[in-house]
Amino acid sequence: xxxxxxxxxxxxxxxxxxxxxxxxxxxxxxxxxxxxxxxxxxxxxxxxxxxxxxxxxxxxxxxxxxxxxxxxxxxxxxxxxxxxxxxxxxxxxxxxxxxxxxxxxxxxxxxxxxxxxxxxxxxxxxxxxxxxxxxxxxxxxxxxxxxxxxxx
Amino acid sequence: xxxxxxxxxxxxxxxxxxxxxxxxxxxxxxxxxxxxxxxxxxxxxxxxxxxxxxxxxxxxxxxxxxxxxxxxxxxxxxxxxxxxxxxxxxxxxxxxxxxxxxxxxxxxxxxxxxxxxxxxxxxxxxxxxxxxxxxxxxxxxxxxxxxxxxxx
DNA sequence: CCCTATTCATTGGCAACGCCAACATTGGCA
DNA sequence: TGCCAATGTTGGCGTTGCCAATGAATAGGG
Numbered sequence: 001x002x003x004x005x006x007x008x009x010x011x012x013x014x015x016x017x018x019x020x021x022x023x024x025x026x027x028x029x030x031x032x033x034x035x036x037x038x039x040x041x042x043x044x045x046x047x048x049x050x051x052x053x054x055x056x057x058x059x060x061x062x063x064x065x066x067x068x069x070x071x072x073x074x075x076x077x078x079x080x081x082x083x084x085x086x087x088x089x090x091x092x093x094x095x096x097x098x099x100x101x102x103x104x105x106x107x108x109x110x111x112x113x114x115x116x117x118x119x120x121x122x123x124x125x126x127x128x129x130x131x132x133x134x135x136x137x138x139x140x141x142x143x144x145x146x147x148x149x150x151x152x
Numbered sequence: 153x154x155x156x157x158x159x160x161x162x163x164x165x166x167x168x169x170x171x172x173x174x175x176x177x178x179x180x181x182x183x184x185x186x187x188x189x190x191x192x193x194x195x196x197x198x199x200x201x202x203x204x205x206x207x208x209x210x211x212x213x214x215x216x217x218x219x220x221x222x223x224x225x226x227x228x229x230x231x232x233x234x235x236x237x238x239x240x241x242x243x244x245x246x247x248x249x250x251x252x253x254x255x256x257x258x259x260x261x262x263x264x265x266x267x268x269x270x271x272x273x274x275x276x277x278x279x280x281x282x283x284x285x286x287x288x289x290x291x292x293x294x295x296x297x298x299x300x301x302x303x304x
Numbered sequence: 305c306c307c308t309a310t311t312c313a314t315t316g317g318c319a320a321c322g323c324c325a326a327c328a329t330t331g332g333c334a
Numbered sequence: 335t336g337c338c339a340a341t342g343t344t345g346g347c348g349t350t351g352c353c354a355a356t357g358a359a360t361a362g363g364g
Contacts, residue, residue, distance in 0.1 A: 042350075
């Protein structure tokens with residue numbers, strides 16, 4: 001978003017969904033910039049991080065664990081594989097599946113991206129003291145947990 | 153995002169930018185659904201709300217006050233004008249400009265959208281008690297203020 | 305064992321938001 | 335007067351989150 005030359009309309013300034021989407025936009029900009037410096041996007045990081053945590057997995061499983069749609073997994077893995085950060089391997093026990101492995105280079109890249117992201121977090125939270133940071137994380141986590149686990 | 157069948161990768165669950173963008177995604181989904189029931193999108197609401205607050209304004213001014221790019225203003229106003237919620241009028245004192253007015257129907261539509269949005273806020277904040285809600289708004293407002301006013 | 309339903313990877317498409325470049329017209333200022 | 339800035343407009347791009355359809359392969363029930 002452009003920098004408003006005048007304050008945001010008053011109504012919105014206390015509308016939680018507005019505050020959330022706006023701060024998220026700033027956060028996304030910081031993250032995009034941080035990752036972009038290493039030729040990566042959010043999806044790239046999320047897949048590498050998921051792979052490092054869960055170990056080798058099928059693309060469908062990667063999607064379920066990372067929250068990325070299967071179709072988007074394909075394109076992202078193509079990028080990562082092109083850069084040798086990841087390897088696709090047919091599953092001998094189920095020929096529908098690819099087993100995806102993170103490579104040593106992929107782990108190194110993940111470390112690099114992680115550092116870039118950590119820096120971005122600091123920039124993002126700059127105006128908050130440690131107590132407020134924890135409080136923010138707590139509140140957002142409450143919201144996320146609630147909306148991620150539909151009662152139905 | 154799809155509902156993860158397994159918990160989100162641990163790293164991300166305490167990453168503020170992740171929590172922000174994810175909760176913002178949920179918030180955006182609620183808002184989109186609420187506005188969609190009235191054939192509106194976020195840009196439509198934002199422009200109507202801005203017009204109601206500032207009174208008639210040029211498109212460039214609308215962009216600056218609402219934080220919407222000039223080019224996106226054009227398309228959004230086209231939609232609103234097609235539905236007679238807004239009127240474009242040439243500025244007699246500056247032939248480059250259009251003076252945009254909100255119509256009575258536009259004000260009624262804004263009221264409707266506002267109600268829909270208020271309901272969405274409640275759904276969004278359901279898991280938080282009033283104290284936590286105020287705290288969340290306070291923290292997000294701090295972040296937004298900080299990142300909206302570049303020191304440079 | 306066979307048929308059906310499901311799963312998988314993949315392709316291709318869509319919507320919303322944020323943003324940028326270019327253009328012609330018009331205004332303001334030096 | 336001459337040049338720069340602002341305005342509306344068109345057209346385009348990238349990221350994220352989705353959905354539908356397809357062909358191959360597997361799993362499950364009868």
